[in-house]
Amino acid sequence: MAMTIERAAPPREDRLQAGTAYCGTCAQLRERLGRKDGGCFNQANRSFGQSFGCQFTLSLAMLNTLRNTVVIVHGPVGCGFWSVGGIGATRNMKRLRDPAQGSTIQISTNLDESDVISGGETKLREAVIYADREFRPEAIVVTSTCVPALIGDDVDKILDELRKDVSADLVSVNCEGFKTKLMATAYDAVYNGILKNLSKKKTERESLVIPDKLDDILWNYNNARTVNVFNVGSMGRPDELELARLLTALELKVNFIPCFASPKDFRKVLDAALNVSICGTHDDYYVQHISEAYGIPSIIDTMPIGRKGTGRWLMKIAEHFHIEEQAKLLIEKEDAALDEALEPYRKILKGKRAYISGGEMRIFVTAELVNDLGLEIAGLKSHHIDHFVEPVLDDAPVSGDTCIDIASQHPFEQANLLRKIKPDVLLMHIGGGNFTAKHGLPVLPLFNPGFNYMGYSGAFEIAYRLKRILSNSQYNKNIQKYRPLPYRESWYEKDVGAYIKE
Ligand code: SF4
Structure with a gap:
């Protein structure tokens, strides 16, 4: 029987029993994942935390990439504002697929205090009609922030009523930030909207003039x-x-x-x-x-x-x-070519110690990649943990003692961990570079849409970039010297997971 598509995707804490608070060794993590109760990762919490991401922002990042689409942010103007900085890069990426693409079009319903009392439905109707008449998009996607969810705006019902008045497909994405601590729930929220409104029936065959x-x-x-x-x-x-x-x-x-x-x-x-x-x-x-x-x-x-x-x-x-x-022949041929190309880089990178932080899948496969280049894995940090990590964790080139911190952001734990494990290089989720640079170590983004990380050519590009950043990290050393991290020595004396409540 097919999964039922509800009005909104459930939080991943409920659907996958995923967790965001854990600190221990990779061996302990393996043991907990193997337990019948799933290790109860989502029961753990922190008695103190610095920050965690909002699923709405990640949903918006994904939706802004869609071509021929207008995105409406139904909420206060501040909720969507953060994404404006990335719009230029997103436009350029769109044009790599289709040079005729324009920029991302985003509209905010700009809910204010009086809308919290009287409701935001009128503003949303006006925004949808305006988007359809002004831009003639293929689809209009309405993203819901915390405010309409709290005041009870029924976005799905409004869009149902508007369908007869607009030519665009209407998609509602229920991604209110307060509903989950697990930012990755955003992917489910976006797919939930796509499943409800776009992926519904197979295309008709575009037949030739005389089908035969x-x-x-x-x-x-x-x-x-x-x-x-x-x-x-x-x-x-x-x-x-x-x-x-x-x-x-x-x-x-x-x-x-x-x-x-x-x-x-x-x-x-x-x-x-x-x-x-x-x-x-x-x-x-x-x-x-x-x-x-x-x-x-x-x-x-x-x-x-x-x-x-x-x-x-x-x-x-x-x-x-x-x-x-x-496939075996292709892999053998690609492996041989890669080995030859990596030889000079392996000599330089051998024995360096790497710390890798980012999404659960990405950190473990990247660990395999950098280990293949000769680096050792000094420590890991993942945004969250769930059972999808199991196939890659079993093959990961980490010792049982390698420390892994599960934390969606919380840079204070990272600072403590890095002081203890003393790596040579950091491979970090993009966006955390400002505070990470204060460790005075070379930093390679764990991903960057302008670079190549995947496949065989990606392995070579990472080797090349690692060699380059390791050859001179003076800039970050200066940042550490003149703009040190704000934590007291007493914090570094504690365990990394001192505030994690099991
Ligand atoms: S948590 Fe709610 S109010 Fe804050 S940015 Fe996310 S959607 Fe907007």
Whole structure:
């Protein structure tokens, strides 16, 4: 039976028993994940915390990438304001897919104190009508912030009533920040809106002028070789091109969604032969639903980062199409070319100690990659933890004693951990560079949509960038000297997880 699509996606604390508070060794983490009760990660909390992200902001980041779409932020103007800084980069990424694309169009209903008393429904109706008449988009997406949820605006009902008056598809995304501490719930919230409103029925075949048997054969052949690859906002066009290169070498056709897709692409999704996730944390809600509802097989396993991750990812796809031998030959050829290219870098990087912080899947596959370059893993920090990490954790090149902190932000714990483990280089989730630089160590972003991290070419680019940042970290040393971190010595004497309540 297919999953029921509710008005809003449930918080991941409930759906996946995911947690955001843990500190211990990788061996202890393995043991807890293996327990029948799932380790009860979501029972843990902190008696003191600095900050955690809001799911609305991550939803907006994903939705801003959609082409031919207007995004309406239903809430106070401040909720969407943070994303304005990234709009230029998002526009450029859109244009790498389609040079005719304009900028992201975002409208705020600008709810204020009087709307909290009288309701925000009138403003929302006006905004939807304005967006449709002014911009003629394929879709209008309405994102709900905390305020309309608290005052009881029924966004789904308003959009139902407006459908007859507008030409665009209307999509409601219920992603109020207060509902979860787990920012990754944002992915489910966005997919919930897409499932309710866009991925509903298969496309009609675009037939030739006189449909004939050949037309049918081509249609079926193309669909039978088409793979939907679920991209993530943290990957850029260079990553897509590398994955497309590898899958094309296996004679497969690739369709990238959801980031930078057009609304109509979510209908085409239902014609493909296979759905392949790049990161289970990102896609399971959507992929599981369309697998169950439409019978499209899916793969959620590892990320195609590093030699091992990429090889494993390719082999899983090859197994589905029964082309394992072809895939093995491709992997051998790519491995040999990569080895030759990495040789000079391995000599320089050997024995350096890395600390990696970011999403649960990404940190473990990146650990494998940097270990392949000769680095040791000194410590890890993940935004949250759930069962999707299990396949990559078992293969990760970490010792049982390697410390892992599960914390959505909370930079004070990171400062304490880094003082204790003393790494040589930090691989960090983008956006935390300002306080991370104060450690005086070289920092490589864990992702950057302008760089290539995935596949074989990505492994080479990371080696090149690591060598470059390790050769001169004077800038961050100066930041540490003149703008030190604000914590007292007494904090560094405590355990990293001193404020975590089990
Ligand atoms: S927590 Fe609520 S009010 Fe704050 S930014 Fe997120 S959606 Fe807006």
